[in-house]
Amino acid sequence: MVASKSSTANRADAVTASQAESKKASTSLLVWTLRLGFLVALLAVWHYAVQWGYVPEFYISTPTKTALFLWKYIAGGEIFVDASYTIYETLMGFSIGSVAGIVSGLLLARFTTADRVLSPFLSGFNALPRVALAPLFILWFGIGTESKIVLAFSLVFFITLVNTNAGARATDSDIMMMARAMGATSRQTYLKVVLPYAIPSIFAGLRLAAVYALLGAVVGEMLAAQHGWGRQITYYSQTFEVAGVFGLLVVLATFSIGLNYLMVLAEQRLLRWKQ
Template identity: 45%
Template sequence: MLTGVVQHGCLLAVLLGLWEYAARNGKVDPSFFGQPSGIAQFLWSNVVVSPKLWIELGWTLLGTFASFVLGSIAALLTGLLFVSMPRVERFVDPYLSAINAMPRIALAPLFILWFGLGVSSKIAIGFSLVFFIVLSSTVAGMRGLNQDHLTLTRTLGAKPFQMFVFVTLPGAVPVIFSGLRLGLIYAMLGVVGGEIIAAEHGLGQTLAYLGSTFNMNGVMGVLLVLSLLGMGVIWLMTALERRLLRWQ
């Protein structure tokens, strides 16, 4: 493992060195691509010296996790309703399919009109993405259970609530978590996309401002922060999934 880290570190150092050399010698225009030293200086000024990026990161995380939690809870409850009452699903499915087919980014101006420029409109965009992703995985997970297990549980006299807590939910966790992991990523994408279109705070708004002022070092620095944030989100969900699936 340590050898792999060293190899990746060496490769990254070589690539950054070549990038810096090309930028300093005119091989690459820093006005379009920035340069590592300028990116490092930007991050130092806005992360260490000044808390500016930390504040904007906080707004983005607030919108991301709020939309993820609200969308996931709504999707889990709706999925449970659909599995318990298939007639309701058949009735509602055409309407949900029509809404899901709409591109959410194109609906962002409408959300902004309804909820304003604050974090509420970003939560609405993220919610609309998370809900359908988690809903599909919830329904698929609950319907993909081994029917023999369910029959045996009923035969042994388990009540519906006991079946849900001890059989249905644990058996569906792997499929549900694949949707939750994807939903958290899309929540962040939706929030950042909404911030880029119009916002008062957030990394997306900062990215849009830096791009409009041709500050490519700042743009690359914010993109690096977003990349690390995405990796952290994936790591968090993977670690949580492994913890919940230790019984397997």
């Protein structure tokens, strides 16, 4: 329950929030220490596995060499050239794909006949592993950024379409009945009830889609490209520079986590009513 005056309510909220935060902070201090310990242990296993000769360095390199590679990759500025390609492809594929996916998902939820006609085709495309289309996309759109954007788009589009469509159909039946009884037109019902009701589900789709957009861009680059993180992974593995491959994997994971974090932030801002 909220406190009795709105100003007090805000204060009370602030108090409980800060209490919750400090509690969270104290638990997460322990958690963070343990996490750090786990990371150190992991690196140590890696390091000594090579040092003591259990695994040849040729296969897994070493933590030191990977760190050294990363340092040179970043300090030499090479990372930014690759980043500009991979990030551009990811964001383009993500934004075009998610807008198209959300709009189509909403349209299909509204026009049920179209949905019934198209649904077998959509499930067919959706069932197809889109990555298998990558060579075709490269044939059609060349080895530049376009083919990667198309691949990312094809992944993002279906994920957001399916999530949006499911969300737009799941409107609570009591709320739909209330809207009808209140005299809402079908347009009003759609804009004021169905659409807002679908937003959490759309966001779940977007979070997943962001990761898949990166996947599409990287896989496309791995097949044929001149720049980008995916292309560098292929290059370093073909030249047996495992430290380079590991270094790029660290870069990719970091970027992916950052992307996901941005999505969570946006979600929290937009869905404040969802406690």
